[in-house]
Amino acid sequence: QQPVQSPQAVILREGEDAVINCSSSKALYSVHWYRQKHGEAPVFLMILLKGGEQKGHEKISASFNEKKQQSSLYLTASQLSYSGTYFCGTVLFNQAGTALIFGKGTTLSVSS
Amino acid sequence: AAGVIQSPRHLIKEKRETATLKCYPIPRHDTVYWYQQGPGQDPQFLISFYEKMQSDKGSIPDRFSAQQFSDYHSELNMSSLELGDSALYFCASSFGGTSTDTQYFGPGTRLTVL
Numbered sequence: 001q002q003p004v005q006s007p008q009a010v011i012l013r014e015g016e017d018a019v020i021n022c023s024s025s026k027a028l029y030s031v032h033w034y035r036q037k038h039g040e041a042p043v044f045l046m047i048l049l050k051g052g053e054q055k056g057h058e059k060i061s062a063s064f065n066e067k068k069q070q071s072s073l074y075l076t077a078s079q080l081s082y083s084g085t086y087f088c089g090t091v092l093f094n095q096a097g098t099a100l101i102f103g104k105g106t107t108l109s110v111s112s
Numbered sequence: 113a114a115g116v117i118q119s120p121r122h123l124i125k126e127k128r129e130t131a132t133l134k135c136y137p138i139p140r141h142d143t144v145y146w147y148q149q150g151p152g153q154d155p156q157f158l159i160s161f162y163e164k165m166q167s168d169k170g171s172i173p174d175r176f177s178a179q180q181f182s183d184y185h186s187e188l189n190m191s192s193l194e195l196g197d198s199a200l201y202f203c204a205s206s207f208g209g210t211s212t213d214t215q216y217f218g219p220g221t222r223l224t225v226l
Binding site: 002029030032034039040041042043044047049087089091095096097098099100101102103104105 | 143145153154155156157160162167168169170200202206209210211212213214215216217218219220222
């Protein structure tokens with residue numbers, strides 16, 4: 001039931017773009033995106049609640065394709081501060097509880 | 113804005129000892145989640161509480177127990193500690209008790225078992 005994130009790692013120069021994918025083998029109810037820097041708490045980025053929904057915050061946006069059971073996180077014109085590990089946390093459709101099931105993460109490194 | 117508070121931030125214990133981790137949720141939040149994160153791994157859900165009642169249970173060992181008190185703070189009690197329990201333990205809080213609520217994570221407690 002753990003979602004699969006791809007790629008595992010991304011190396012970028014400042015100003016470049018990246019896409020991180022999160023796929024599930026089961027129907028998703030919601031997808032929560034977090035960024036975590038080493039040794040720190042995961043920081044909430046955005047939540048997507050229904051199929052086709054796209055959300056954005058400055059240069060970070062995300063989409064949720066309910067049919068494909070997939071969400072993608074888009075980072076445009078990356079900045080050094082974007083470096084970290086990105087996790088998608090999923091809640092399955094018909095899941096009994098509200099806990100997040102996280103993917104293994106995608107490590108993003110941005111250099112100048 | 114107030115955030116989730118966890119204490120202690122660091123804890124060193126010997127094998128077979130016990131440990132208690134505390135979590136103070138964001139004011140007015142009624143739901144608390146506990147996650148365990150090993151080195152280089154993703155957070156794994158342990159247990160959650162909504163309005164002081166256990167609402168969901170994940171991969172929490174029988175040696176661990178937790179509760180949420182009347183002031184909504186939560187404690188995770190860990191007994192007979194093993195080397196493999198060494199990890200970052202995060203508490204997250206939310207308001208509403210539903211799967212569409214945003215979970216805000218605390219800074220974590222780093223537990224080292226020697």
